[in-house]
Amino acid sequence: MPTKRFGARYGRKPKAKFAKVELEQRRKHKSPFSNKLSVKRLALGIWYCANTKKKFTGKAYTPK
Numbered sequence: 311m312p313t314k315r316f317g318a319r320y321g322r323k324p325k326a327k328f329a330k331v332e333l334e335q336r337r338k339h340k341s342p343f344s345n346k347l348s349v350k351r352l353a354l355g356i357w358y359c360a361n362t363k364k365k366f367t368g369k370a371y372t373p374k
Contacts, residue, residue: 311329312328312329312332312333313325313326313328313329331371334371334372335351335370335371335372336351338350339357339372339373339374341359341361341362342359342366342373343359343361343362343364344359344361344362346361348360348361348362349373351371351373352365354370355367355368355369355370357373
């Protein structure tokens with residue numbers, strides 16, 4: 311779980327919400343250009359398709 315770095319701080323519910331968001335943003339997403347799982351997040355709202363070598367903007371945690 312990606313929230314182990316917080317240790318005993320912040321409580322269970324906030325850490326569970328954080329883990330859900332972080333796992334969603336770090337996984338590979340389907341490209342709007344080629345429909346392959348090749349999109350990764352570069353920065354807040356900036357996404358990169360490795361298949362077509364294109365950068366594009368989207369939402370903060372998902373490219374949709």
